[in-house]
Amino acid sequence: MKALLISDSHGSEVELKEVIDRCRGEVDAVFHCGDSELSQSSPILQGVHTVQGNVDKPGEFPEDTAVDIKGIRILVTHGHLYNIKMTHIPLSYRAEEKAARMACFGHSHHPTAFEDHGIIFVNPGSLMQPRTRPEPTYAITEFTKDGAVEVRFYERTTGEEVEDLRASFAEKS
Structure with a gap:
């Protein structure tokens, strides 16, 4: 299963499309x-x-959503309601509550991928307003048949991989 993750496009329709x-x-x-x-x-x-x-305009979208794609449960939220700029712990509780294998979030504009207690956490960075790196980014995650996960980040304008951000995780034990 492969998924495209985007965040913080801030009204930029051309670039998002x-x-x-x-x-x-x-x-x-x-x-x-x-x-x-x-x-x-x-x-x-x-x-x-x-x-x-x-x-975003209040009430336009759900605050978070858990979606099953090809047997993989993915929790998606922005992160501001989970204090994500300070810690991932409140989001980890929500991910556990939703039985998610991956929790995706934005808000900090900081691209990152890490694993904690069997849950993969991914922030694709900002499509338009990077803060901790010079390049605007998005991510593609891939779950292999054996349960391993590969997270690759890409530069928005060129579509080239930002290789130093790549993260790999073994199958969930």
Whole structure:
């Protein structure tokens, strides 16, 4: 199972559409982790699992969502309601509650992937406003048949992998 993860596109429709169009044919699902600043009726977000960010219009999207894609449960949230800039612990409790194998979030604009207690946490970074790195990023996660997980991050404008951000995780024990 492969998924495209995007976050914090902040109203940039052209760039968001470009990334989704570039990747849609190679992934099973597309997730937007909030702060799209678009309406739910936007054609760009059709077929995209999107959650509410702290600057999105209130009530436009769910605060979080748990989706099963090819047998993998993915929790998606923006992160502001889970204090994600300080700690991942509140989000880890929510992920456990939802029986998620992966928890995706945004808000900090910091691309990262790590594992804790068998849950993979991924922040794809910001599509438009990077903070801790110079490049705007998105991520593609791939779950292999043996349960291993590969997370690759890509630079928005070129589509080239940002190799020093790549993360791999063994199958869940």
